[in-house]
Amino acid sequence: MKKTLKIITLTILFTFTLFSCGKKEVKNPESQENPQSEQPYEEHPIETPAPTNNLHIESNDQMQYSVTELRAPVGKITLTLQHVGKMPKTAMGHNLIILKPGTDISDFTLKAVDAKDTDYIADSEKDKVIAHTKVIGGGESDTIEFTINKKGTYDFICSFPGHVSMMKGKLIVE
């Protein structure tokens, strides 16, 4: 009986200690709330990029481009594709190909699979390409210059086998 009483007393004491400690801890965050509320969180909606004739786009080890829409004014355009990942180009290579309007993308990429030696552009499909970077691996980049004089929307893709479903976008020339 004595033992049981001792355990009950200890349990009550322990519970009380926990409770009072918990109460004290609640007070601290309150005093730290003010500095945070002075800098309210601002939401940054995804804005369409401003047109520029000096385009920069990144690609990574997760098989992604950093943007899916590029905007440029008509005329001479400089485009840099950067690979910010670490994987070699044999495993996670990326390129960026700007296609002529009306090009069948799935047909283009199907034929690209066997065109490793020509930056994954099949000889039979060269006439569908407005401009393209070479295939790059992690840490590399490639800059190309080309001219588009006709306003419109142009598809861009990565033709590395298997990438096009994740890596495609629109270049809007205005």
Ligand code: CU
């Ligand atoms: Cu790719």
